[in-house]
Amino acid sequence: xxxxxxxxxxxxxxxxxxxxxxxxxxxxxxxxxxxxxxxxxxxxxxxxxxxxxxxxxxxxxxxxxxxxxxxxxxxxxxxxxxxxxxxxxxxxxxxxxxxxxxxxxxxxxxxxxxxxxxxxxxxxxxxxxxxxxxxxxxxxxxxxxxxxxxxxxxxxxxxxxxxxxxxxxxxxxxxxxxxxxxxxxxxxxxxxxxxxxxxxxxxxxxxxxxxxxxxxxxxxxxxxxxxxxxxxxxxxxxxxxxxxxxxxx
Amino acid sequence: xxxxxxxxxxxxxxxxxxxxxxxxxxxxxxxxxxxxxxxxxxxxxxxxxxxxxxxxxxxxxxxxxxxxxxxxxxxxxxxxxxxxxxxxxxxxxxxxxxxxxxxxxxxxxxxxxxxxxxxxxxxxxxxxxxxxxxxxxxxxxxxxxxxxxxxxxxxxxxxxxxxxxxxxxxxxxxxxxxxxxxxxxxxxxxxxxxxxxxxxxxxxxxxxxxxxxxxxxxxxxxxxxxxxxxxxxxxxxxxxxxxxxxxxxxxxxxxxxxxxxxxxxxxxxxxxxxxxxxxxxxxxxxxxxx
Numbered sequence: 214x215x216x217x218x219x220x221x222x223x224x225x226x227x228x229x230x231x232x233x234x235x236x237x238x239x240x241x242x243x244x245x246x247x248x249x250x251x252x253x254x255x256x257x258x259x260x261x262x263x264x265x266x267x268x269x270x271x272x273x274x275x276x277x278x279x280x281x282x283x284x285x286x287x288x289x290x291x292x293x294x295x296x297x298x299x300x301x302x303x304x305x306x307x308x309x310x311x312x313x314x315x316x317x318x319x320x321x322x323x324x325x326x327x328x329x330x331x332x333x334x335x336x337x338x339x340x341x342x343x344x345x346x347x348x349x350x351x352x353x354x355x356x357x358x359x360x361x362x363x364x365x366x367x368x369x370x371x372x373x374x375x376x377x378x379x380x381x382x383x384x385x386x387x388x389x390x391x392x393x394x395x396x397x398x399x400x401x402x403x404x405x406x407x408x409x410x411x412x413x414x415x416x417x418x419x420x421x422x423x424x425x426x427x428x429x430x431x432x433x434x435x436x437x438x439x440x441x442x443x444x445x446x447x448x449x450x451x452x453x454x455x456x457x458x459x460x461x462x
Numbered sequence: 463x464x465x466x467x468x469x470x471x472x473x474x475x476x477x478x479x480x481x482x483x484x485x486x487x488x489x490x491x492x493x494x495x496x497x498x499x500x501x502x503x504x505x506x507x508x509x510x511x512x513x514x515x516x517x518x519x520x521x522x523x524x525x526x527x528x529x530x531x532x533x534x535x536x537x538x539x540x541x542x543x544x545x546x547x548x549x550x551x552x553x554x555x556x557x558x559x560x561x562x563x564x565x566x567x568x569x570x571x572x573x574x575x576x577x578x579x580x581x582x583x584x585x586x587x588x589x590x591x592x593x594x595x596x597x598x599x600x601x602x603x604x605x606x607x608x609x610x611x612x613x614x615x616x617x618x619x620x621x622x623x624x625x626x627x628x629x630x631x632x633x634x635x636x637x638x639x640x641x642x643x644x645x646x647x648x649x650x651x652x653x654x655x656x657x658x659x660x661x662x663x664x665x666x667x668x669x670x671x672x673x674x675x676x677x678x679x680x681x682x683x684x685x686x687x688x689x690x691x692x693x694x695x696x697x698x699x700x701x702x703x704x705x706x707x708x709x710x711x712x713x714x715x716x717x718x719x720x721x722x723x724x725x726x727x728x729x730x731x732x733x734x735x736x737x738x739x740x741x742x743x744x745x746x747x748x749x750x751x752x
Contacts, residue, residue, distance in 0.1 A: 265491075266639035287640040288488065292564055296583075318560060319551070323589060329548035332515075332535030335563040337588035364589045371587040377608040378586050 215436045217390060218243060218459035219445055220409045223437040224388045226250040228346050229301060234258040235343075236268075236286075236300040242458040244303040244348035244388070246275050246449050253444055262286050275450050295335070298381055301344040303388075304336060308361040309347060311402045311423045312368030313384045315340075316361035323363050336366035341375075344383040350458050352389035354422035357403075369401030390459045392417045393434055398426025407434040411462070466632040466686040470734050473500035473655060473687060476620070482510040484570070484616075484651055486623035486644035487696065490516040490538040490704055494624035495694025497657050497687070499737065501527065501622070502730045512570070512616055514563065514642065516696060517712060520546035521730065523556055524715075524722055531556060532616065534563035538709060539697070545716035561590050561613075567643055569616035574649035579612040586611050621651035624692040625678070626701070627667060628658040632680035635667045638699040641677050648682045657689035659701055691738075707748045708741070 215223070225247025229237055237248040237259045249272050252259040261279075262268050266287045269279035286294070294300055307330050308316040317336055321327030339345050345366065349356055364371065372382035387394040387403070391412045398404035404426035408417055410433050418425055437445065445455070477483075477500065487493040498518045501509070502525055511528045513519050515536030522528035524546040536547040550556035561569070564584035572580040581600060585591040591599075591611055600612040623644045627635040634656055648654040656678065667676055695705035695712065708729075715725035728740040 285639065288642055292567060295564075318589070323593060324558075325554040326551055329543060329551040331537060331542055332533065333560045333562050333588070333590050334535050335584070337562045337586070337590060338564040338584040341583050341586065364587075364592070367587040375587050375609070377606065378583055378610060381583075 215442060216456060216461050217409060217411075218455035218461070219437055219442065220434055221388060221390060221459055222246045222250060222445055222455060223441055224393050224409075224434050225303065225348060226254065226441070227435075228303065228386055228388065229256045229259060232256045232259055232301060234260065234299075236260040236262065236294060237303075238262070238300060239303040239348065240305045241303075241348050241350060242275060242454045243350065246445060246455055248303070249275065249449050250441060250444055253448070254441065272449075274448065274452075275454055276452060292335075292338075295338055295342050298343040300339075301346065301385070302339045303346045303348050304339065304366060306347055306349060306356065306366070308356060308358045309349070309387065310358055310361050310368060312370040313347075313387070313396050313403065314361050314364045314368035314371060315347065315366035316363045317365040318363040320362055333365050340366040340372070340382060340384065341379065342381050344385050346385045347387040349387060349389040352391040352417070352420045354420060357421040357423065359423050369396045373401065391420060394425070402426055404428065405431050407432045409434045410436060463631060465630070466680065466683055467630065467661070468685050468687055470496060470500065470657070470687050470689050473497060473685075474504035476653065476655065476685070477501050477504035477506045479506050480508045481506065481619040482512065482617070484512040484618040484621045484647040485518045486621065486642060486647045487516060487518070487693070488514045488640070488642040489535070490540070490696045490709065491640075492624055492638065492642070492693050492698045493518045493696040494622045494657055494692060495696060496689040496692035496734070497622040497624065497655060498522065499730055502726075512566070512618060512647075514566070515544065515547065517544060517694070517709070520544035520712070523547045523550045525726070525730075529557060530559065532559040532561065532566070534561055534566050538713070540704065540706060541709065541713055545713055549716060559594075561585065562588065565590065565611070565613050566616070567646065568613040570643060570646040570650045572613065572615035573617040574646050577615060579614050581610045582613055583610055585613070616650060618647065618651035619653065621647040621654040623648060623654065623656045624689065624698070625656055625658050627660045627662060628656065628683075628686055629662055629664045629667050631664050632656075632683035632686050633667060633676050634658060634678040634683060635671065635675050636677045637671065637675060645678060645682070648678060653684045654682060655685040655687060656683050657687040657692040659690050659692065661686065661688050689734075708744060711744065
């Protein structure tokens with residue numbers, strides 16, 4: 214029986230189904246293991262970096278350093294790769310709204326925040342140029358909010374308003390500790406794709422600060438197969454960091 | 463031939479009130495902290511700092527010298543958010559112009575090329591643009607109907623950079639994995655000050671390394687400063703990993719004004735010699751505590 218964290222890892226791996234030779238840029242432990250699992254199973258052509266300036270050919274455990282450099286990827290080259298769209302980023306979010314607008318910047322008033330967060334980073338560039346997903350380790354109303362305080366990564370409503378400048382916007386999915394979501398609801402709003410084993414639609418809705426679109430039948434997120442379970446447990450996360458990011462309920 | 467070399471202790475004389483200063487590096491990686499110390503010692507006020515921000519922004523926020531920061535983030539990498547900058551933001555005592563990283567690159571590149579703006583897709587639809595009425599979009603003149611962002615040039619009075627090796631005339635070499643956008647800071651600036659780990663005679667940079675590792679020529683570098691360890695506690699491969707203990711000490715100094723004053727007295731408002739003595743003493747204490 215797979216743990217909740219392992220189901221989330223598999224859902225993150227599945228984000229990269231059909232990806233060819235593009236850069237996978239995951240944020241967080243579970244999404245990081247997911248991208249590595251994808252490369253070791255269904256998406257062997259994925260590029261992975263150390264998050265700094267180098268692409269690597271090996272796929273080590275999440276808490277071990279890469280060892281086999283494949284090519285350099287300094288920030289200058291990364292920004293060109295993003296502009297070309299050859300990437301799928303999995304970002305985090307302090308807040309995300311029903312259209313998938315993300316806030317990484319600040320809580321409260323933008324000019325006089327209650328809490329300063331990371332900043333704009335390249336979130337808008339990412340969302341305007343290539344496929345973007347989100348990994349939210351704790352699905353809660355304080356994160357899934359009616360309105361984000363600052364928009365960094367842009368959602369479906371703002372992308373639609375841009376016309377042609379929004380033509381590469383591709384907000385794919387949001388994976389959480391409870392469910393997989395996407396933006397397939399009416400007018401590009403957030404919808405439930407599947408709930409993780411043992412999680413009800415009501416639980417997901419209760420953990421969300423706005424109303425989710427619920428399709429007539431909601432499937433259960435698939436569990437990892439035997440192969441995936443052993444890759445996760447033996448190769449990619451033998452020390453169980455995933456279980457700290459997503460504790461077993 | 464022109465000699466660009468100056469002493470670290472002379473840098474403070476080049477820093478003046480009201481300057482716009484671009485600082486190279488990225489987050490807590492290869493930040494020119496020896497040159498930032500010179501800014502602190504100069505006492506210059508009302509500075510606009512342009513940076514892919516790390517402790518450079520944090521230090522000049524804590525000293526109150528930075529009144530405006532143009533940035534995409536201010537992070538210490540292993541500590542996600544610089545607490546000194548965050549404290550100023552939350553107190554409302556610093557002006558923050560927060561752009562998408564790619565906007566900042568475009569603004570610097572426009573300035574380096576002496577253009578009024580550079581066109582990008584980045585930023586449109588996000589609050590960096592939607593809530594800044596000074597930013598303008600531009601319609602594609604080719605009839606495709608795309609509305610893009612015209613990022614205004616970000617010209618700098620001064621660029622502060624720490625790099626690896628230089629020859630005595632001001633050609634500068636990178637041995638680590640990433641130049642970041644240091645060349646854009648240099649070329650966007652009226653005056654570029656580059657500190658390095660080592661200075662060698664002209665023609666000696668490429669005796670063991672590829673010629674392509676020389677990333678700045680003397681046409682761009684105004685002042686060259688010998689400052690071994692000039693990245694301070696930030697990561698500077700291949701010379702040094704980030705000094706996490708000293709960075710933690712810097713983070714802890716945000717807890718109250720007394721802690722900051724103690725940190726500044728040891729590590730900022732001192733001569734280079736005193737600074738090195740403080741770092742050595744700190745490392746000895748850390749080793750002794752383990």
